[in-house]
Amino acid sequence: xxxxxxxxxxxxxxxxxxxxxxxxxxxxxxxxxxxxxxxxxxxxxxxxxxxxxxxxxxxxxxxxxxxxxxxxxxxxxxxxxxxxxxxxxxxxxxxxxxxxxxxxxxxxxxxxxxxxxxxxxxxxxxxxxxxxxxxxxxxxxxxxxxxxxxxxxxxxxxxxxxxxxxxxxxxxxxxxxxxxxxxxxxxxxxxxxxxxxxxxxxxxxxxxxxxxxxxxxxxxxxxxxxxxxxxxxxxxxxxxxxxxxxxxxxxxxxxxxxxxxxxxxx
Amino acid sequence: xxxxxxxxxxxxxxxxxxxxxxxxxxxxxxxxxxxxxxxxxxxxxxxxxxxxxxxxxxxxxxxxxxxxxxxxxxxxxxxxxxxxxxxxxxxxxxxxxxxxxxxxxxxxxxxxxxxxxxxxxxxxxxxxxxxxxxxxxxxxxxxxxxxxxxxxxxxxxxxxxxxxxxxxxxxxxxxxxxxxxxxxxxxxxxxxxxxxxxxxxxxxxxxxxxxxxxxxxxxxxxxxxxxxxxxxxxxxxxxxxxxxxxxxxxxxxxxxxxxxxxxxxxxxxxxxxxxxxxxxxxxxxxxxxxxxxxxxxxxxxxxxxxxxxxxxxxxxxxxxxxxxxxxxxxxxxxxxxxxxxxxxxxxxxxxxxxxxxxxxxxxxxxxxxxxxxxxxxxxxxxxxxxxxxxxxxxxxxxxxxxxxxxxxxxxx
Numbered sequence: 001x002x003x004x005x006x007x008x009x010x011x012x013x014x015x016x017x018x019x020x021x022x023x024x025x026x027x028x029x030x031x032x033x034x035x036x037x038x039x040x041x042x043x044x045x046x047x048x049x050x051x052x053x054x055x056x057x058x059x060x061x062x063x064x065x066x067x068x069x070x071x072x073x074x075x076x077x078x079x080x081x082x083x084x085x086x087x088x089x090x091x092x093x094x095x096x097x098x099x100x101x102x103x104x105x106x107x108x109x110x111x112x113x114x115x116x117x118x119x120x121x122x123x124x125x126x127x128x129x130x131x132x133x134x135x136x137x138x139x140x141x142x143x144x145x146x147x148x149x150x151x152x153x154x155x156x157x158x159x160x161x162x163x164x165x166x167x168x169x170x171x172x173x174x175x176x177x178x179x180x181x182x183x184x185x186x187x188x189x190x191x192x193x194x195x196x197x198x199x200x201x202x203x204x205x206x207x208x209x210x211x212x213x214x215x216x217x218x219x220x221x222x223x224x225x226x227x228x229x230x231x232x233x234x235x236x237x238x239x240x241x242x243x244x245x246x247x248x249x250x251x252x253x254x255x256x257x258x259x260x261x262x263x264x265x266x
Numbered sequence: 267x268x269x270x271x272x273x274x275x276x277x278x279x280x281x282x283x284x285x286x287x288x289x290x291x292x293x294x295x296x297x298x299x300x301x302x303x304x305x306x307x308x309x310x311x312x313x314x315x316x317x318x319x320x321x322x323x324x325x326x327x328x329x330x331x332x333x334x335x336x337x338x339x340x341x342x343x344x345x346x347x348x349x350x351x352x353x354x355x356x357x358x359x360x361x362x363x364x365x366x367x368x369x370x371x372x373x374x375x376x377x378x379x380x381x382x383x384x385x386x387x388x389x390x391x392x393x394x395x396x397x398x399x400x401x402x403x404x405x406x407x408x409x410x411x412x413x414x415x416x417x418x419x420x421x422x423x424x425x426x427x428x429x430x431x432x433x434x435x436x437x438x439x440x441x442x443x444x445x446x447x448x449x450x451x452x453x454x455x456x457x458x459x460x461x462x463x464x465x466x467x468x469x470x471x472x473x474x475x476x477x478x479x480x481x482x483x484x485x486x487x488x489x490x491x492x493x494x495x496x497x498x499x500x501x502x503x504x505x506x507x508x509x510x511x512x513x514x515x516x517x518x519x520x521x522x523x524x525x526x527x528x529x530x531x532x533x534x535x536x537x538x539x540x541x542x543x544x545x546x547x548x549x550x551x552x553x554x555x556x557x558x559x560x561x562x563x564x565x566x567x568x569x570x571x572x573x574x575x576x577x578x579x580x581x582x583x584x585x586x587x588x589x590x591x592x593x594x595x596x597x598x599x600x601x602x603x604x605x606x607x608x609x610x611x612x613x614x615x616x617x618x619x620x621x622x623x624x625x626x627x628x629x630x631x632x633x634x635x636x637x638x639x640x641x642x643x644x645x646x647x648x649x650x651x652x653x654x655x656x657x658x659x660x661x662x663x664x665x666x667x668x669x670x671x672x673x674x675x676x677x678x
Contacts (some may be wrong), residue, residue, distance in 0.1 A: 033510075035510035035530055047314055050313075053312075115355060115357055119355065215339060225344045226307040229307055
């Protein structure tokens with residue numbers, strides 16, 4: 001029985017990770033082909049770091065993911081607070097439903113409608129170079145918001161109202177009570193919302209495709225457009241590096257989390 | 267009162283922030299002129315492995331010639347249709363775009379391209395007469411080349427693996443190879459309606475730009491006949507499948523064949539005797555361009571010897587440029603890839619070719635319909651609706667059941 005349990009887990013992990021392992025293995029393949037393995041080499045990594053276009057789009061992607069997830073987290077946290085404090089139940093559920101729409105909506109609908117909106121606004125403002133980082137940021141904040149709200153809301157629900165009341169009894173103003181007592185309690189929700197937003201923004205293709213401009217290309221757009229001809233092998237190297245970076249970040253976050261918990265228990 | 271002020275402040279910050287960001291990003295590029303070029307992915311010499319970086323070379327040449335700094339903003343697309351979507355949406359403006367023939371025809375018809383001023387493109391004389399000018403046979407999409415200057419071209423042929431197809435196979439040399447039941451399970455067909463229908467139309471001897479619906483239906487019948495022996499409908503997966511021998515026969519573009527040959531020397535290539543497609547990708551300037559003169563100078567630069575040869579060598583596609591075709595260095599380079607590579611690429615006279623033309627809107631709808639009919643199996647699609655229906659019914663009844671049970675419990 002134990003054997004079955006273990007092999008099941010092994011099988012699941014194998015299915016999950018085989019594509020990534022193949023990708024990493026072939027990023028070291030000197031031949032630059034999936035057909036033959038001619039030997040270990042770092043040529044594709046060298047080529048990657050010489051490829052300015054790829055590095056620019058990587059930088060753009062990171063910049064966009066960081067700024068859009070940060071903004072969405074701030075807006076989303078306050079939105080969750082507002083939703084939590086709402087008294088009329090039916091308004092609360094109505095607003096909740098509305099905030100979830102961007103998440104349930106197919107990406108392509110969000111993307112096209114965003115593009116049409118921006119084209120219309122650019123026409124009204126008579127702005128020529130309207131598309132670019134600004135439009136991308138607005139679009140990404142929009143689709144990140146529901147994820148942040150969704151991960152912060154449960155934290156507010158779990159929060160004991162009497163804690164905040166006690167703090168105010170002891171002399172805190174309402175805003176002090178929020179920042180000193182309630183906020184620390186919901187931080188895990190905020191962090192997971194931030195991470196979720198960051199990853200959603202980093203790998204979004206469809207929406208970005210519609211609202212991007214040649215001035216601001218992100219990595220998914222860059223890679224996709226290469227499929228017209230053969231995808232460069234330096235993209236394998238880039239993907240391998242991204243996987244390793246994310247792995248390290250996750251390890252650090254988990255490790256820091258467990259250390260923090262032990263510290264808190266003291 | 268404080269509350270109201272606080273939320274007003276946040277709202278104002280949120281509205282202003284994106285504007286601030288966009289203002290910053292715009293401020294960065296002013297000063298030097300920027301030329302927006304929109305080309306196919308992996309379709310220009312980019313400086314990797316010691317080749318010429320064509321765009322950087324243009325920036326340098328421009329500075330030396332005109333004493334002005336320009337920046338080339340180069341971005342890529344993966345299909346003519348996505349280029350069309352970007353251009354017609356009006357969300358962005360490009361200065362130079364490189365669509366294929368039938369798309370150029372469509373862009374001209376919709377008045378999205380600007381006529382070129384050939385005074386700024388003196389190097390046009392390098393283009394072979396077959397590809398440019400009044401008498402050119404390969405510019406039917408833009409008679410007289412008012413709007414477009416050919417960049418690279420190519421023909422579709424059939425690639426096969428000599429380890430899987432006998433040398434004396436009677437089907438060699440014909441589209442018949444793609445319909446040969448002997449090779450069932452080893453054949454790949456285009457996953458793109460125009461090229462897939464094209465292969466059947468060439469095989470049947472039909473016009474690929476036919477106006478008659480019956481012709482398209484005949485081609486569809488032929489494709490349906492082929493479907494059971496296909497391994498699949500693919501596009502760029504073809505590289506890996508052909509290189510590692512998991513498929514043996516596929517129709518694809520000649521230049522890409524040479525790229526595959528580099529990784530698997532068992533692959534051979536021929537142009538079907540019934541005729542095949544010749545396509546031209548050409549440089550054009552959209553109406554929305556803000557730097558038309560600069561764009562024309564860019565086009566002119568790409569016609570000069572060094573970048574033209576570098577681009578042809580990098581992409582393996584055939585060049586319509588005399589300076590490339592007659593260059594000793596280029597001929598030698600092609601010979602190193604494969605002995606008969608040069609002949610294969612440029613022997614257009616020995617092959618019967620025709621080009622795709624832009625089809626009317628109703629024809630496009632028809633083709634899409636036929637393509638759907640080919641690819642979707644009728645029983646399966648009906649099955650999917652049934653399964654979805656069952657799942658929804660189960661979910662609804664579970665929901666209702668638990669809802670009612672909770673109501674009853676609560677009423678106790």
